[in-house]
Amino acid sequence: MKKLTAAILAVILLVLPAGAVHDHTAAQVWMNREQLHVCFDTVIFNYPDRDVTQMEKYGVSDGSAQNVINSNPIYLDGETGISCRGWAGIRDDVSSAVIVKYGYKINDGEPVFYEDSVYGAEQAVHNAGGDSRFHVLIPVEGIEKPALLTVTSLGSDGNVYDLIEFTVNGSYYPSGEEPVSPFEHTLTEPDPDGLSLVIDGGTEALNVRPGDTVKAKISFAGDQPVSSASFILSYDPDLSLKDVSFPISAAGDTVNADTDHKTHTSVISWQKQSGAAVGGVLAELTFNVAGDVKKGDFLHISADILECSADCKVINGGAAVTEGGPAGKGDLNVDGEINNKDVVLLFKYVSGDSGAVRLSEHAADVNNDGNVNNKDVVLIFRAASGAAELDNVYDEKTLKASNIRSWTFNDGAAGTVIGVYCETEPDSEVLVCDKNGRVILRENTLDRYFYGRYILPAHKSSETVYFYVKTEGKDWSEPSAPVTLTYTGGGGNALIAHDSHVFYNQYRAHYNGSAVIGGSAEQQAQQLSNAKNFLTAQLGRIRQATGKNTKIIIAVCTNPATVYHDVQYSEEEGGWGDHYEPTSYTQLADYMKDSEDVYVLDMRELFEQNKDRLLFMQADSHWTSVAAYYAYYRAAQAIKKDFPATKVYDLDKDFNVEIVPGGGDLLGFMGAGGVRAANTSVTRSTAPTAYVMGDSYFWSMSGYLDLLFSRIYLNEPASNPPLYDYTLSDLQTKKPDYLLYIWTERNIDSGLGMIFSAINAGNIR
Numbered sequence: 102m103k104k105l106t107a108a109i110l111a112v113i114l115l116v117l118p119a120g121a122v123h124d125h126t127a128a129q130v131w132m133n134r135e136q137l138h139v140c141f142d143t144v145i146f147n148y149p150d151r152d153v154t155q156m157e158k159y160g161v162s163d164g165s166a167q168n169v170i171n172s173n174p175i176y177l178d179g180e181t182g183i184s185c186r187g188w189a190g191i192r193d194d195v196s197s198a199v200i201v202k203y204g205y206k207i208n209d210g211e212p213v214f215y216e217d218s219v220y221g222a223e224q225a226v227h228n229a230g231g232d233s234r235f236h237v238l239i240p241v242e243g244i245e246k247p248a249l250l251t252v253t254s255l256g257s258d259g260n261v262y263d264l265i266e267f268t269v270n271g272s273y274y275p276s277g278e279e280p281v282s283p284f285e286h287t288l289t290e291p292d293p294d295g296l297s298l299v300i301d302g303g304t305e306a307l308n309v310r311p312g313d314t315v316k317a318k319i320s321f322a323g324d325q326p327v328s329s330a331s332f333i334l335s336y337d338p339d340l341s342l343k344d345v346s347f348p349i350s351a352a353g354d355t356v357n358a359d360t361d362h363k364t365h366t367s368v369i370s371w372q373k374q375s376g377a378a379v380g381g382v383l384a385e386l387t388f389n390v391a392g393d394v395k396k397g398d399f400l401h402i403s404a405d406i407l408e409c410s411a412d413c414k415v416i417n418g419g420a421a422v423t424e425g426g427p428a429g430k431g432d433l434n435v436d437g438e439i440n441n442k443d444v445v446l447l448f449k450y451v452s453g454d455s456g457a458v459r460l461s462e463h464a465a466d467v468n469n470d471g472n473v474n475n476k477d478v479v480l481i482f483r484a485a486s487g488a489a490e491l492d493n494v495y496d497e498k499t500l501k502a503s504n505i506r507s508w509t510f511n512d513g514a515a516g517t518v519i520g521v522y523c524e525t526e527p528d529s530e531v532l533v534c535d536k537n538g539r540v541i542l543r544e545n546t547l548d549r550y551f552y553g554r555y556i557l558p559a560h561k562s563s564e565t566v567y568f569y570v571k572t573e574g575k576d577w578s579e580p581s582a583p584v585t586l587t588y589t590g591g592g593g594n595a596l597i598a599h600d601s602h603v604f605y606n607q608y609r610a611h612y613n614g615s616a617v618i619g620g621s622a623e624q625q626a627q628q629l630s631n632a633k634n635f636l637t638a639q640l641g642r643i644r645q646a647t648g649k650n651t652k653i654i655i656a657v658c659t660n661p662a663t664v665y666h667d668v669q670y671s672e673e674e675g676g677w678g679d680h681y682e683p684t685s686y687t688q689l690a691d692y693m694k695d696s697e698d699v700y701v702l703d704m705r706e707l708f709e710q711n712k713d714r715l716l717f718m719q720a721d722s723h724w725t726s727v728a729a730y731y732a733y734y735r736a737a738q739a740i741k742k743d744f745p746a747t748k749v750y751d752l753d754k755d756f757n758v759e760i761v762p763g764g765g766d767l768l769g770f771m772g773a774g775g776v777r778a779a780n781t782s783v784t785r786s787t788a789p790t791a792y793v794m795g796d797s798y799f800w801s802m803s804g805y806l807d808l809l810f811s812r813i814y815l816n817e818p819a820s821n822p823p824l825y826d827y828t829l830s831d832l833q834t835k836k837p838d839y840l841l842y843i844w845t846e847r848n849i850d851s852g853l854g855m856i857f858s859a860i861n862a863g864n865i866r
């Protein structure tokens with residue numbers, strides 16, 4: 102694995118008692134700040150012939166070694182030891198003990214302590230970083246696999262206190278806890294001396310294509326006869342179970358398949374009424390395969406035994422997707438194979454015959470360097486001749502899921518739901534898998550924010566899951582830390598649909614068309630006429646008051662679920678289904694479309710045409726800046742009828758549009774704490790930007806600044822902006838055209854002092 106992947110790997114730890122592995126999934130370096138005062142100052146890399154400090158290796162100063170490691174996860178390359186230097190002391194509110202020895206441990210082994218390893222701390226750091234200094238050398242020579250390094254200490258009370266933990270060589274899992282990857286499906290054999298419930302795919306995977314209808318068999322294998330059995334079948338979200346039949350059942354047998362499409366489960370039971378017990382094919386399953394599965398996906402089918410008349414183990418199975426989806430790497434003609442046809446196509450393409458050859462650049466750019474050239478020809482030739490594989494050719498892994506959160510709520514559609522959330526790279530695919538590698542949720546992010554729903558099957562009280570993420574041009578991420586999903590109740594007024602969309606569930610009457618002007622055609626026409634007469638009368642009074650030919654513009658924030666109707670889960674799956682029905686507002690807009698006095702802006706058609714953009718805050722019903730632009734556009738078109746000189750700005754030509762964090766009123770309804778949502782920001786693209794700092798005199802001028810700059814940044818790291826200070830990283834992110842200071846004269850000295858300090862610190866060059 103190349104070191105380029107190091108920056109995206111995080112430490113995976115489980116919650117265990119002190120002295121073992123600790124939970125520090127929020128950061129790569131865990132420090133025990135509950136029991137100790139800890140300052141992790143410096144990490145030093147020991148080689149056979151020299152020592153290299155973090156100052157030399159990374160060009161950073163002493164201090165905050167945890168930040169150094171978090172930014173540069175350690176992959177061993179000839180080191181014999183890792184030295185950790187800092188200060189520590191047991192907190193007075195935890196114990197009256199003091200530290201008498203420092204040491205280390207590797208993975209979850211026994212701690213090793215150094216004699217005479219405690220030194221007095223300087224007064225300057227006493228109680229800030231602890232009352233004793235440590236300099237612990239952890240031997241790492243010969244370590245090749247991921248390993249957990251722990252700086253530990255022994256108190257005068259006899260207790261062992263872990264100080265610091267971090268990993269080397271990637272993610273570390275305690276023994277037996279490493280998750281099973283959904284892309285490493287292991288085929289197992291039935292037990293020849295016992296009884297096995299075998300699902301097709303347990304010994305040989307079914308081969309399917311997008312949209313296929315496929316059958317799988319559930320058989321009893323072994324010498325032991327069976328007279329009754331019940332089990333719960335779980336299947337991949339990209340499979341839908343359409344039928345279950347029982348070939349071995351006879352007259353009088355009791356058979357049943359209770360399928361819950363929302364949870365992708367079916368409780369299957371069979372009871373033989375009388376006669377000799379039997380074996381063989383218990384059930385035949387008919388599945389439909391989703392139309393958007395990708396070549397190479399494995400669609401899991403698994404079971405848990407609820408009751409069986411004989412001891413039985415389960416051999417799980419599934420279906421391998423052999424064709425379809427986006428063109429696979431090297432498969433230029435998308436025929437499911439990499440062969441000489443693909444070599445010839447690519448050779449013609451790179452030889453200048455690109456006009457006559459149509460191929461997928463994604464499939465052709467085998468080495469993912471952004472170019473299609475002879476390097477790719479060589480790689481595909483080697484693959485076609487059997488000399489090399491093109492799988493996993495990515496140099497970089499996708500950023501693993503972070504800030505993982507879960508909560509439970511009643512969404513008003515599927516009922517009780519566990520919501521899951523994570524953050525990763527923009528436009529990624531997220532798989533949520535159980536500890537056996539079975540995919541229980543497969544959805545896409547919206548920008549870098551992922552929202553998904555999981556309905557816990559009735560037979561389970563919780564589910565331990567892992568998150569995997571993939572974005573275009575990168576390999577699958579490392580698995581996340583284990584997350585336990587448990588239904589606890591509470592929350593409501595929101596629902597989650599496909600592709601991380603979150604909607605307000607009280608819009609359902611507007612969504613399914615029941616919130617309309619009812620009655621016969623004549624009654625509807627009369628009500629619409631009454632509404633028009635009322636608005637006209639109101640307008641008359643308004644004009645009388647203004648003395649002008651005032652007009653009315655009505656813009657209503659359209660129901661977002663209606664615009665994104667095609668991302669709703671089906672009604673069978675506990676969703677709202679796909680509806681695009683008229684509402685009372687669209688009826689009124691259609692009725693008033695020819696009015697020259699009252700402009701009722703019907704946004705739905707325009708929104709429908711542009712729904713590839715983020716029109717609504719991801720977890721809210723409010724418009725984003727993009728949707729507000731379209732409302733402005735409709736209003737500007739109307740105003741232009743009366744004022745022809747009105748300039749109508751173009752969203753793509755005159756503005757910069759970006760997705761930013763923000764919004765999310767629905768998060769409170771769902772009980773989703775600690776999560777964010779996607780919003781949009783629209784700014785003029787032709788004017789400069791400014792980073793503004795100053796004192797209270799800034800506010801009196803702030804309104805005028807909008808006439809000068811397309812965007813104004815305040816120094817967000819400050820506790821109460823605008824203040825004088827800033828950080829170099831903030832300027833690097835914002836990239837303002839100007840730094841603008843606004844001060845009163847009496848504060849000029851302190852303001853200039855801040856600038857000179859920044860210059861001396863190297864922040865201004």
